[in-house]
Amino acid sequence: MFAYLVKRVFQAAVVMFVISLISFSIQDNLGDPLRELVGQSVSEEVREQLRDELGLNDSFLVQYGRFAKKAMRGDLGTSYFFKEPALEVILKKLPATLELVLGATFIIIGLSVPLGVFTAIRPHSIFSRVIMGFSIIGISVPVFLTAILMIFVFSVEMRILPSYGRGDVVHVFGYWSTNFLTWDGWKHILLPSAALASIMLPLFIRLIRSEMMETLQSEYVRFAWAKGLRPRRIWFVHALKNTLLPVITVGGVQIGTMVAYTILTETVFQWPGMGFMFLEAVNRVDTPLIVAYLIVVGFIFVVTNTIVDLIYGLVNPTVKLARMGA
Amino acid sequence: MSLLSVRDLVVKFAMRDQTVTALNGISFDLNRGERMGIVGESGAGKSITGFAILNLISRPGFIDSGHVMFDGMDLAHTSDKALRTIRGNRIAMIFQDPMVTLNPVLTIGQQMVETLQAHRSLTRRDAEKIAVAKLREVYIPAPEERLQQYPHELSGGMRQRIIIAIALLLDPQLIIADEPTTALDVTIQADIMELLLELCQSNNVSLILITHDLGVVSQMTERTLVMYAGRIIESGRTRAIINDPQHPYTQGLIKALPQQTLPGERLKQIPGNMPALSAIPPGCPFNPRCEYTVDRCRTTIPELVRVGPVEVACHEVQRMNRDTETEEQTA
Ligand SMILES: Nc1ncnc2c1ncn2[C@@H]1O[C@H](COP(=O)(O)OP(=O)(O)O)[C@@H](O)[C@H]1O
Numbered sequence: 169m170f171a172y173l174v175k176r177v178f179q180a181a182v183v184m185f186v187i188s189l190i191s192f193s194i195q196d197n198l199g200d201p202l203r204e205l206v207g208q209s210v211s212e213e214v215r216e217q218l219r220d221e222l223g224l225n226d227s228f229l230v231q232y233g234r235f236a237k238k239a240m241r242g243d244l245g246t247s248y249f250f251k252e253p254a255l256e257v258i259l260k261k262l263p264a265t266l267e268l269v270l271g272a273t274f275i276i277i278g279l280s281v282p283l284g285v286f287t288a289i290r291p292h293s294i295f296s297r298v299i300m301g302f303s304i305i306g307i308s309v310p311v312f313l314t315a316i317l318m319i320f321v322f323s324v325e326m327r328i329l330p331s332y333g334r335g336d337v338v339h340v341f342g343y344w345s346t347n348f349l350t351w352d353g354w355k356h357i358l359l360p361s362a363a364l365a366s367i368m369l370p371l372f373i374r375l376i377r378s379e380m381m382e383t384l385q386s387e388y389v390r391f392a393w394a395k396g397l398r399p400r401r402i403w404f405v406h407a408l409k410n411t412l413l414p415v416i417t418v419g420g421v422q423i424g425t426m427v428a429y430t431i432l433t434e435t436v437f438q439w440p441g442m443g444f445m446f447l448e449a450v451n452r453v454d455t456p457l458i459v460a461y462l463i464v465v466g467f468i469f470v471v472t473n474t475i476v477d478l479i480y481g482l483v484n485p486t487v488k489l490a491r492m493g494a
Numbered sequence: 495m496s497l498l499s500v501r502d503l504v505v506k507f508a509m510r511d512q513t514v515t516a517l518n519g520i521s522f523d524l525n526r527g528e529r530m531g532i533v534g535e536s537g538a539g540k541s542i543t544g545f546a547i548l549n550l551i552s553r554p555g556f557i558d559s560g561h562v563m564f565d566g567m568d569l570a571h572t573s574d575k576a577l578r579t580i581r582g583n584r585i586a587m588i589f590q591d592p593m594v595t596l597n598p599v600l601t602i603g604q605q606m607v608e609t610l611q612a613h614r615s616l617t618r619r620d621a622e623k624i625a626v627a628k629l630r631e632v633y634i635p636a637p638e639e640r641l642q643q644y645p646h647e648l649s650g651g652m653r654q655r656i657i658i659a660i661a662l663l664l665d666p667q668l669i670i671a672d673e674p675t676t677a678l679d680v681t682i683q684a685d686i687m688e689l690l691l692e693l694c695q696s697n698n699v700s701l702i703l704i705t706h707d708l709g710v711v712s713q714m715t716e717r718t719l720v721m722y723a724g725r726i727i728e729s730g731r732t733r734a735i736i737n738d739p740q741h742p743y744t745q746g747l748i749k750a751l752p753q754q755t756l757p758g759e760r761l762k763q764i765p766g767n768m769p770a771l772s773a774i775p776p777g778c779p780f781n782p783r784c785e786y787t788v789d790r791c792r793t794t795i796p797e798l799v800r801v802g803p804v805e806v807a808c809h810e811v812q813r814m815n816r817d818t819e820t821e822e823q824t825a
Pocket residue numbers: 507516534535536537538539540541542543553554555770771
């Protein structure tokens with residue numbers, strides 16, 4: 169167990185190193201920080217002097233070393249626009265984004281498991297055919313189109329759900345205010361979460377369906393029938409448990425990926441999270457904020473993957489964590 | 495009164511471009527406490543026969559026609575609910591490969607308790623007591639501890655013993671064992687067979703033993719069916735079939751037994767292969783591989799007919815038999 173943990177943490181560190189390197193080279197090539205800092209009216213000599221002082225004339229490696237050292241201490245630079253530490257700007261926006269991802273995750277789990285299981289058990293029923301048809305459409309429709317369509321139907325035509333913002337939130341602690349404690353908050357988060365979920369939902373339904381169908385063909389499921397068990401027990405205990413094991417791995421990666429998709433969703437719904445912030449930062453060429461965003465998202469991605477691997481090891485009795493370390 | 499009576503059972507598989515017949519008119523009876531072997535090469539339809547008895551043929555296969563009479567019920571044409579009261583309870587099945595028969599994510603205890611609870615209202619505690627008793631019957635050491643273990647923590651032989659214990663949980667009247675030792679190490683195959691024989695005898699359980707090994711059949715069973723390409727081609731008392739096989743196919747199977755071969759000599763295999771279901775020749779399905787084939791064998795399917803102590807489906811055997819009868823009469 170300990171060896172496995174160490175190994176996973178080491179892998180995560182390597183991935184973080186690569187992400188930071190990429191992010192930093194973006195910073196190096198994007199815009200001129202001096203122009204952002206001092207504007208046009210400063211003479212060339214003063215600029216050159218400032219460059220020296222800021223270390224912008226040092227070699228790439230030296231600059232990266234300085235950047236990495238600061239990053240380790242949580243210093244990801246100062247946002248040009250907000251004039252605040254970039255990390256802090258992001259941390260303020262992070263809870264809104266995480267709640268959005270959480271909402272979408274709930275929708276995905278709540279729908280994909282029953283639908284995937286049903287379409288596997290009754291592949292020839294009309295309902296299954298409809299679900300599978302929709303899932304093909306769902307995969308090919310871009311998320312902003314789904315989002316706009318949803319706004320049109322539920323906000324403009326039916327007027328039952330708000331189309332932008334977070335609504336009433338309740339402060340929990342630190343930078344975290346939550347949507348999940350007020351009725352208005354629930355109403356506001358529903359559409360954006362649904363739009364975000366719509367990208368991954370068809371994929372998950374199909375994944376669960378195909379894994380489930382394969383499991384239903386297995387010898388141990390046939391043996392379960394031969395034992396005279398009830399269908400419900402065979403489907404939901406014998407088959408589903410084995411179906412969800414591989415789904416957990418894929419699922420974890422996809423939920424990490426979903427953080428990136430929040431950029432589109434948050435923009436359409438003007439959701440005050442870090443995805444919306446990122447797009448604004450790009451428009452303002454707020455390089456430290458862009459770099460900080462990439463690093464934070466990379467960090468979230470690495471952490472979810474590591475946690476998912478650990479959960480997989482815990483729920484799968486055939487994987488001994490001690491052996492995984494070997 | 496026989497315990498099980500199978501009549502004209504036909505099982506088909508609906509493949510993409512055609513429907514093939516895997517079982518073609520299987521009929522046999524099995525008495526209470528009787529042990530019967532089903533032998534034949536791989537692909538003969540032995541496993542399909544076993545599964546069809548429990549109505550466990552899954553898509554694209556289906557029971558096309560025929561009857562499986564068990565205790566006044568036709569298992570081939572009854573509700574799923576009625577089938578559940580039979581499966582695992584009054585007819586239990588032991589599968590071929592113990593490495594894939596148990597569910598990898600459930601403990602041995604869970605898989606035994608659920609079987610008991612499916613058929614009887616028992617608390618978990620009481621069910622576990624029965625499970626431990628059955629594990630002891632199949633000589634599993636430290637049975638209480640096994641209940642907490644997952645299948646992957648146990649060896650193949652141990653797993654097959656546990657599967658036998660599961661089959662015995664509800665004191666069934668019939669056990670169908672589909673090549674129960676084929677996937678196991680040679681050194682423990684005999685142990686498992688011996689255990690199975692002992693348990694059937696002491697509990698007066700009927701047994702259908704599916705195997706491709708005539709040697710095993712002769713040790714374990716009283717009666718034997720020989721199958722070829724989805725048909726029964728010979729049936730009768732095991733001793734009669736082993737000592738005096740009538741059908742050329744059965745003769746070939748016996749000649750191929752290692753005991754029939756001198757050391758250093760090559761095993762005498764029957765030339766050729768069993769046909770695929772989509773390519774079964776007209777007439778007797780065995781005719782392309784048979785050394786006695788005459789024209790009639792290529793056109794007419796032979797019926798099972800009593801010849802001495804056995805029943806056999808072979809034109810030539812029946813003709814020779816008729817000839818000897820006439821000779822005896824004229825003499
Ligand atoms: N799911 C299936 N789909 C199509 N054909 C099948 C299927 N299962 C078995 N068969 C065919 O049925 C025939 C009999 O199979 P089986 O009873 O398993 O043979 P065996 O005598 O070796 O146990 C074989 O020719 C096999 O190809």
